[in-house]
Amino acid sequence: MTFKVRDYECDLQGIVNNANYLHYMEHTRHEFLLQKHISFAQLHEDGIDAVLHHIDITYKASLRSRDEFISQLRVTVEGYRQVFYQEILRKDDGRLCIRAKVENVCVQNGRLIIPEELNQQLLNPPAL
Amino acid sequence: MTFKVRDYECDLQGIVNNANYLHYMEHTRHEFLLQKHISFAQLHEDGIDAVLHHIDITYKASLRSRDEFISQLRVTVEGYRQVFYQEILRKDDGRLCIRAKVENVCVQNGRLIIPEELNQQLLNPPAL
Amino acid sequence: MTFKVRDYECDLQGIVNNANYLHYMEHTRHEFLLQKHISFAQLHEDGIDAVLHHIDITYKASLRSRDEFISQLRVTVEGYRQVFYQEILRKDDGRLCIRAKVENVCVQNGRLIIPEELNQQLLNPPAL
Amino acid sequence: MTFKVRDYECDLQGIVNNANYLHYMEHTRHEFLLQKHISFAQLHEDGIDAVLHHIDITYKASLRSRDEFISQLRVTVEGYRQVFYQEILRKDDGRLCIRAKVENVCVQNGRLIIPEELNQQLLNPPAL
Numbered sequence: 330m331t332f333k334v335r336d337y338e339c340d341l342q343g344i345v346n347n348a349n350y351l352h353y354m355e356h357t358r359h360e361f362l363l364q365k366h367i368s369f370a371q372l373h374e375d376g377i378d379a380v381l382h383h384i385d386i387t388y389k390a391s392l393r394s395r396d397e398f399i400s401q402l403r404v405t406v407e408g409y410r411q412v413f414y415q416e417i418l419r420k421d422d423g424r425l426c427i428r429a430k431v432e433n434v435c436v437q438n439g440r441l442i443i444p445e446e447l448n449q450q451l452l453n454p455p456a457l
Numbered sequence: 458m459t460f461k462v463r464d465y466e467c468d469l470q471g472i473v474n475n476a477n478y479l480h481y482m483e484h485t486r487h488e489f490l491l492q493k494h495i496s497f498a499q500l501h502e503d504g505i506d507a508v509l510h511h512i513d514i515t516y517k518a519s520l521r522s523r524d525e526f527i528s529q530l531r532v533t534v535e536g537y538r539q540v541f542y543q544e545i546l547r548k549d550d551g552r553l554c555i556r557a558k559v560e561n562v563c564v565q566n567g568r569l570i571i572p573e574e575l576n577q578q579l580l581n582p583p584a585l
Numbered sequence: 586m587t588f589k590v591r592d593y594e595c596d597l598q599g600i601v602n603n604a605n606y607l608h609y610m611e612h613t614r615h616e617f618l619l620q621k622h623i624s625f626a627q628l629h630e631d632g633i634d635a636v637l638h639h640i641d642i643t644y645k646a647s648l649r650s651r652d653e654f655i656s657q658l659r660v661t662v663e664g665y666r667q668v669f670y671q672e673i674l675r676k677d678d679g680r681l682c683i684r685a686k687v688e689n690v691c692v693q694n695g696r697l698i699i700p701e702e703l704n705q706q707l708l709n710p711p712a713l
Numbered sequence: 714m715t716f717k718v719r720d721y722e723c724d725l726q727g728i729v730n731n732a733n734y735l736h737y738m739e740h741t742r743h744e745f746l747l748q749k750h751i752s753f754a755q756l757h758e759d760g761i762d763a764v765l766h767h768i769d770i771t772y773k774a775s776l777r778s779r780d781e782f783i784s785q786l787r788v789t790v791e792g793y794r795q796v797f798y799q800e801i802l803r804k805d806d807g808r809l810c811i812r813a814k815v816e817n818v819c820v821q822n823g824r825l826i827i828p829e830e831l832n833q834q835l836l837n838p839p840a841l
Binding site: 464467468469474476522 | 730
């Protein structure tokens with residue numbers, strides 16, 4: 330996905346505030362899920378809450394006002410966890426800004442579950 | 458520091474959105490710096506930008522609308538990095554919600570620096 | 586209520602971003618409702634959504650990093666609308682920063698309702 | 714401009730939080746300014762801060778998770794003020810969600826100014 334920094338996402342240093350990268354990455358995951366016909370909002374209405382368990386994020390370079398950037402991911406499943414490897418690259422020069430490993434789990438009625446159907450949808454290659 | 462969840466910080470699952478914990482932790486660090494007479498805004502005006510290098514965050518439990526919580530930290534210095542170990546606990550029952558390791562670096566004119574004065578202020582025990 | 590500006594609420598001009606005043610005012614209204622034993626989240630679970638209909642906001646002065654401020658309101662009921670007159674004042678010197686009129690309506694099953702019970706709770710003077 | 718609601722912009726009612734519409738409208742104004750070769754960040758570096766003076770916003774309908782919407786504006790100049798008439802429409806059915814009048818002023822060294830050059834750029838029809 331390609332995004333563009335919005336000025337309100339920058340803090341008084343003139344760079345994107347660290348928390349906004351989590352927003353960008355979350356939106357990228359949700360759009361990816363939608364492409365797989367998995368709706369985050371629908372999951373919630375079905376009583377399954379996908380919640381983050383762990384994020385490991387390295388900030389390599391800062392984005393600034395008006396920068397365009399590419400947000401990409403790949404996904405694997407490990408036990409209870411859906412693991413997203415995510416990167417954000419500045420579009421202009423391809424510089425790596427963010428590298429992150431995001432681990433998600435699914436909770437239903439307060440308990441961890443392995444969402445078999447969701448996992449299959451996640452891992453299936455896109456239809457031709 | 459003690460905080461209270463604001464409704465606008467909750468997402469459609471009714472829990473605090475993952476990015477807002479980074480906001481809580483950032484505000485806690487900045488208030489800690491102010492207690493040490495280090496102003497984040499002043500640093501920026503002096504040409505030194507404190508930027509995050511790495512965050513490792515584990516989400517243990519979710520905060521919800523109206524929850525009060527305690528945000529605490531301890532700090533060490535390791536080479537170029539100022540390392541904050543941070544925790545967020547629900548006030549009600551003391552449950553650990555977030556555990557994080559936040560690594561910061563200081564940049565001046567585009568180069569990493571070791572801010573000796575800032576590091577000393579960080580590590581000094583508070584005056585009696 | 587007394588608040589303190591958090592650095593992440595400031596934009597690259599070094600002042601609080603205009604949208605954050607809506608957050609401050611919303612949080613103030615919700616805390617006011619809670620004092621009246623009206624829970625915004627509980628209302629939602631009961632199928633009644635309180636939604637904003639109209640805001641008229643004048644920006645008189647800007648808040649900056651570390652400013653403390655007072656957020657106050659008074660409320661009236663006019664037909665379908667709950668009307669909040671809100672002000673934000675800088676604590677330091679009492680300067681008026683924001684003056685706003687916020688009109689809310691309540692929706693149940695997609696229709697405007699007059700929430701009699703809620704209105705009474707809103708207008709009742711606090712118990713001694 | 715066309716936008717798409719991001720899930721983190723929705724609150725626990727499942728609708729876009731009221732403050733986010735100010736973000737959408739601000740981003741639309743800044744993109745409009747950029748098209749006119751006026752950079753908000755550049756203005757700030759030049760010592761001129763464009764600050765909001767007044768917003769009058771009517772919420773007609775709510776946007777929800779995954780909605781796409783169109784954000785449009787027209788601008789006039791009235792004395793010290795740059796006045797933006799803005800609308801947000803749901804893309805799907807063209808329903809009007811937001812109608813707002815946003816009044817901006819420019820401040821240099823703490824004083825209101827009439828930014829002649831900026832005003833001309835604002836009002837000029839786009840080059841063919």
